[in-house]
Amino acid sequence: MRASQKDFENAMNQVKLLKKDPGNEVKLKLYSLYKQATEGPCNMPKPGVFDLINKAKWDAWNALGSLPKETARQNYVDLVSSLSSSLESSSQVEPGTDRKSTGYETLMVTSEDGITKIMLNRPTKKNALNVEMYHEIMHALKAASKDDSAITVLTGNGDYYSSGNDLTNFTDIPPGGVEEKAKNGAILLREFVGCFIDFPKPLIAVVNGPAVGISVTLLGLFDAVYASDRATFHTPFSHLGQSPEGCSSYTFPKIMSPAKATEMLVFGKKLTAGEACAQGLVTEVFPDSTFQKEVWTRLKAFAKLPPNAMRISKEIIRNREKEKLHAVNAEECSVLQGRWLSDECMNAVVNFLSRKSKL
Numbered sequence: 001m002r003a004s005q006k007d008f009e010n011a012m013n014q015v016k017l018l019k020k021d022p023g024n025e026v027k028l029k030l031y032s033l034y035k036q037a038t039e040g041p042c043n044m045p046k047p048g049v050f051d052l053i054n055k056a057k058w059d060a061w062n063a064l065g066s067l068p069k070e071t072a073r074q075n076y077v078d079l080v081s082s083l084s085s086s087l088e089s090s091s092q093v094e095p096g097t098d099r100k101s102t103g104y105e106t107l108m109v110t111s112e113d114g115i116t117k118i119m120l121n122r123p124t125k126k127n128a129l130n131v132e133m134y135h136e137i138m139h140a141l142k143a144a145s146k147d148d149s150a151i152t153v154l155t156g157n158g159d160y161y162s163s164g165n166d167l168t169n170f171t172d173i174p175p176g177g178v179e180e181k182a183k184n185g186a187i188l189l190r191e192f193v194g195c196f197i198d199f200p201k202p203l204i205a206v207v208n209g210p211a212v213g214i215s216v217t218l219l220g221l222f223d224a225v226y227a228s229d230r231a232t233f234h235t236p237f238s239h240l241g242q243s244p245e246g247c248s249s250y251t252f253p254k255i256m257s258p259a260k261a262t263e264m265l266v267f268g269k270k271l272t273a274g275e276a277c278a279q280g281l282v283t284e285v286f287p288d289s290t291f292q293k294e295v296w297t298r299l300k301a302f303a304k305l306p307p308n309a310m311r312i313s314k315e316i317i318r319n320r321e322k323e324k325l326h327a328v329n330a331e332e333c334s335v336l337q338g339r340w341l342s343d344e345c346m347n348a349v350v351n352f353l354s355r356k357s358k359l
């Protein structure tokens, strides 16, 4: 899975051969990953507000924060690979290889060495989950459940794993008003979390950086969680006037004790990776400098195990909880639907969007 310098150079050449323009957003991603991979974190002075093009480039590069050079190189290679498949004719995919990518807008999805990797890919927004991303993740999980990979991995592109629900999701109010918005949100959330509850293969989170909100709560539904020591785990629901989702009101007290779960889910205590590991939410923590190398070596070994045996073992570990989890999910979504209409929640969203507050 690690991209060599040679892979990186090949990818740079491939970019020049793309027949279709991949669009400005993708070009900015390519630029930022290239700069990060070759020069490291952005330490150039920020261009002036009227220098629009250079400012956009600077923003994209700067958003990668302290992402290690090797990870940027890998992400660049993955992005080019996904572009080559989605923008060129499908005949260019060699028959017989098991690598594939799809034209997702908010994800990079690849399948190789028995592993389907779903990478959240909005690094300039800290991988916040917008409505499109919720739908694309569901689509990618459904596809992964049927493909020939043995295990599935969720990870993030850039310096964050995910900053959770995209708070601008609250701004696009339909003709039916905020009530309709809240109702639609609850339906979408229930279906989304349901896909994680029902996912049949080993599902592993590779938590490459800080995780917030729903990206944390869902971890209780994963089969293993590997984290960089740069990762943090934060569920500030009360601060946002909201309440727990992702089945965390049930999984967290079981995983870490009711009192520890209360500290996180009610009081919004942010855990370090080490603390999350000590409390059982994270399986193992790795130093950031060797994180990708160590984790992918391990995952490749797991993916060589007999897939049917792994699937059946997961089923027997998880199945007796499924009905309960679906019931919890339904209840959490219904409570949250009410919370989204509360002044507490609306004020928190307005404060974030008007730049008055940050976590």
Ligand SMILES: CCCCC/C=C/CC(=O)SCCNC(=O)CCNC(=O)[C@H](O)C(C)(C)COP(=O)(O)OP(=O)(O)OC[C@H]1O[C@@H](n2cnc3c(N)ncnc32)[C@H](O)[C@@H]1OP(=O)(O)O
Residues within 6 Å of the ligand: 124, 125, 126, 128, 129, 134, 163, 164, 165, 166, 167, 168, 169, 185, 186, 188, 189, 212, 213, 214, 215, 236, 240, 242, 245, 352, 357, 358, 359
């Ligand atoms: C269907 C609906 C289901 C709903 C399910 C409910 C889930 C609950 C949750 O997930 S609650 C968690 C919600 N998340 C947050 O409250 C995080 C908000 N973000 C922040 O506080 C900060 O951005 C940060 C601490 C994550 C990172 O701070 P930093 O200073 O490092 O970076 P910036 O703030 O400059 O962020 C870079 C750009 O990314 C945008 N952004 C980051 N997070 C979100 C987000 N969650 N929603 C929308 N946008 C986000 C930020 O606005 C910057 O954009 P800009 O460059 O255009 O200004």
